[in-house]
Amino acid sequence: MLARVRSVALIGVDAVPVEVEVDVSPGLPAFTVVGLPDQAVSEARERVRAAVRNAGLPFPAARITVNLAPADLRKEGPLYDLPIALGVLAAQELIPADALASLVVAGELALDGSLRPIAGAVNVALLAAELQLSAMLPAASTPEAALIDGVTVFGARTLSEAAAHLNGSAPLTPAEPTTPGADHDILPDLADLKGQVGARRALEVAVAGGHNLLLVGSPGSGKTMLARRAPGLLPPLTRAEALEVTRIHSAAGLLTRRGTLTLTPPYRSPHHTVSDAGLIGGGSVPRPGEVSLAHRGVLFMDEFPEFSRKALETLREPLEEGQVAISRARASVQYPARFQLIAAMNPCPCGHQGDPERACTCTPAERARYAARLSGPLLDRIDLRVTVPRLTVDELTRAPEPESSAPVRERVAAARSRMLARQGSRNADLAGQALRRHAALTAGADGFARAAAGHLGLTGRGYDRLLRVARTVADLAGSDEIREAHVAEAVTFRPALSG
Template sequence: MLVKTFGSAVYGIEATTINVEVNISTGTKYYIVGLPDNAVKESWQRIESAIMAIGFRMPRQKIVVNLAPADIRKEGSAYDLSIAIGILAASGQILNEEITNYIILGELSLDGSIQSIKGALPIAIQAKADGFKGIILPTANAREAAIVSDLDILGVERLDQVVGFFEGKVHLPPTNVNIDDEFANKINNYEVDFADVKGQENIKRALEIAACGGHNVILIGPPGAGKTMLAKRLSTILPPLTIEESLETTKIHSVAGKFSASEALMTIRPFRYPHHTISDVALVGGGANPQPGEISLAHNGVLFLDELPEFKRTVLEVMRQPLESRKISVSRAKFTVEYPASFMLIAAMNPCPCGYFNHPERECICGSAVVQRYLSKISGPLLDRIDLHVEVTPVEFKELSNGRSAEDSGAIRQRVIGARKIQEKRFENNAHVHSNAQMSSKSVRDICLLDDTGRKLLHAAMERLNLSARAYDRILKVARTIADMESSEKIQPAHIAEAIQFRSLDRENWMG
C-alpha cells in the first residue's frame, strides 16, 4: 500500500516541502531513496524502536521510502516522524485522510519521545504558502512556528500523541503566540545600559552617530579604557526591530538551532561576540552541511570583534565582500546557499602590543617597527570599510567618582529613532536601503551634496590624508548622518569636519 506524508527541508533560510512516499509490498528489506544523508539512513533503528515502544508493530515486509524531489539532498533527523506515520498508515495500523493536510516533522527517540528540530519558522512560512492546514512538530519548536498566523501549530512530545490525534482519540490544542505581546515584553530586555558609562562623552557621541546611520566603528585605545564596555552597549541604542526584520533574524537563528523552547521571536537586535580564535568558515558560514556564520547571526544587529589584530588575517579578509554586499553566498559543487549578513561591525583594538602607544601618562615599550607590524595585521581595504575610527582615552578619576548619573540608553535611542525616520523617508522608494551606511556610490553623489566651503574642506583632507575613493564616500555618508541628527537638509562644513575627525587611523598614517 502506498501512502504519502509531508516533511520539509531547509536550504539557506528558506524551506522546501518534501513528499515522503511510503510503499509496503511483498519482500523483506527496508529502503530509503531520494538522496538521504547518514542521519536519514540511520532513522530505521529509531523508527522501529519507537513504533514498538508505543505498542504498534513494525511491518516485516519490503518497505520503500522515497523522499521527493529526489535531486535535493535530505539532511538531518527531522524526517523520522513523517516516515514513522507513513509506515503506520501504509501498513493499515492507522487510517485517516487528514495525514496529507499536515507537515509532520520531528526526531524520534527509541522510547517514542520526540526531539526538537531546526528551522521551524521557515518551515512554517513555507507550509502556509503551500496551503497546508497545519504542522505537527516537537513541542520545543511550537512557539517559534506559531509566529505564522492562519496555520495550526500542533506541538507533540511523543509518537503515540500523533497516532492518537489521527485516530481521533487525542486532542492537540494549537499553539498561539501574540506577536505584539512578545515585542512589548522583551523589546527593552537589555542587561546593560549607557547610564553605566562614566565620562567618555566623545565616544558616546561617535557611537550615537554610528547607530543613527548604521555605520561600522573601530575603537582604538589602551587596556581598561572602556572599549569593550562601550561596544556592548551599542545594540541598546539601535532602533527596535521591525516585524519584517524580526522574522528574518528569527529565521536565521532558527536554521542555526539557536532558539530555546521558551522563545518565539527575536525581539531585540542580536549582539554577536566571537572569540579571536574563530575560523573563517565559522565567521562567514559554510561547512560540509552549510550553516549560518557569525556575520549572518548578527544580521540586523551588531558583530563585535574584540582585539581585532589577534584575529587571523584570512578571517578578517573574508569579511570584506559581505561588508559591501550585506550577504554571503556559500558555494558547493552541487548547490549554492545565500545568507543575509546586514550587520553593524564594531571592532576594538589596542594601538600596539603593550597597549600604551600614544598614551598620555604611560610609556610604550614597543619599538616603532613592532607597532607597525602589529597595526599592519589590519589591512587597508578592511579599514576603508570602517566608517568611524574612534580613539578611546582612559577615564580620569574625577569622572569615575562623579556621582551624577549619565544619560541612559533609552534617551539616546529616541534620538537615533528620529534620525532613522528621516532616512526611512529618504529611501522609501529603495527597498534595499534603510540607512545612510547602505547607500550606493551613485546615491552618495545624488544625496550628499556639498557647498563650496565643504567641498574645499574635504578636498584638503583627501590630499593631506591620502584617502581612497571608498574613504571619500564613507566621510560623506557619516556627514549626511550627522546632518540628519541635526535635522539639517544640507550637509554643512561643520558636519564634514566632524566626519573627517573620525578617520584617525588615516590621520596617523597607520597603514595596512
C-alpha cells in the same frame, strides 16, 4: 501499500519541499531508506522502529522502502523521523491518507516515542504558509513556528499524540503565537560608562546610521563596555526584520528565546580564535556563521587584529554586499549578513601606546607589524575610527554623571525616522545615485569635503563613506542640509590611517 508524507529539506535559510514515500509490501523484513540520505537520516530506521514499538503501535514485519524525493537533493538531519514513522502507520491504514495530505511534517523521534525539537521550525512554517498547508512539529518547536502568520501549527509531544490527532481520536489544539517584545530594560546602559565623551558620540553616530566603527585604546579604557551598550541604542526590529532574523537563527538551531519573537537586534561577539567557517559560515554542510547570526544587529569583534588574516579578509564581501555566498561541491547557498561591525583593538602589541601612566615597550617595527594585520581594503570599509583614551582614577571620579541610554536611543530613533522617511533605508545603505541625491552638500561643505578627502588620501569608497557619516551627523542635528560643521565632525571620525 504506499503512503506519502510532505516534509522539508533545509538549504541555507530556505526550506524546500521533500516528499517522503513509504511503501510496505510483502517479503522478508527489511527497512531501506533511499533518496540521498546522510548518516543521520539513514539511522532513522532504528529510531523509527523502536519509537513505533515503544509507543504501543504495530510495526510491520514486511519489506519497508522509504524514498525521499527529489532523489538528487541531499537530505540531512533527524527531522525525517516523524514523517517516516507516520508514513509507516499510514501504509498500514492506521492513519487516513487524506489527513496527511494537508500537512507538512518534521520532527526527531526518541526511542521511547517522544518528539524532540528540531532546527529550522520557522523555516518549515514559512514553507507551509507558502504551500497553504498546516504544519505538524514537536511541541517544543511549535512556539517559534507559530510566529509565522497564515499557517496552523500543531505540536505533538509523542508519536502516539501525532497519530491520535491524525486519526481523529484526540485532535491537537493549534499553537498560539506569543507577543513580541523588546528587551531594552535588561540591556546594559550607557550610564555605566563615565567619561569618553568622544567615543560615546562616535557610538551614537554609528548606531544611528548603521555605520561600522573601530575603537582603538589601551586595555581598560572602556572599549568593550561601550560596544556592549550598542544594542540598547538600536531601534526595535520591525516584525518583518524580526522574522528575518528568527529565520536565520532557527536554521542554525538557535531556538528563539522562550519561543517569543524578540524585537531586540541580535548581538554577536565571537572569540578571536573563531574559525573562518564559524565567522563567515560554511562547513561541509553549510551553516550560517557569526556574520549572518548578527544580521540586522551588531557584530562585535574584540581584539580585532588577533583574528586570523584570512577570517578578517572574508569580512570584506558581507561588509560591502550585505550577504555571504558559500559554494560547496554539494550545495551553494546564500546567507543574509547585513550587520553593523563594531571592532576594538589595542594601539600596539603591549597596549600602552599613548597611555598617560604606562610607557609603551613596543619597537616601531613591532607597532608597524601590528597595524599591518588590518589591510587597507578592510579599513576602507570601516566608517568611523575613534581613539578611546584610558582615563585615570582621578579623571573618572571627577567626571560628571553620564547620560543614560534612553535619551540617546530617542535621538537615534528620531534620526532613523528621518532616514526612513527620506530614502527608506539607513544612511549606511545609501549607494550610487541615491547617495548623491540624499547626501548632497552645501557649497561650503562640498569644498571642505573635497579638501579633507585629498588631505586624508581617501579612496572613492572612503569618500562615499565620509558622505554617509556626514548625512547621519546632519540627521542627528535635525538638519535637511549637510553643512560644513557636519562634514567636519565626520572627518574627525575618519583619520588618515583608515583612509
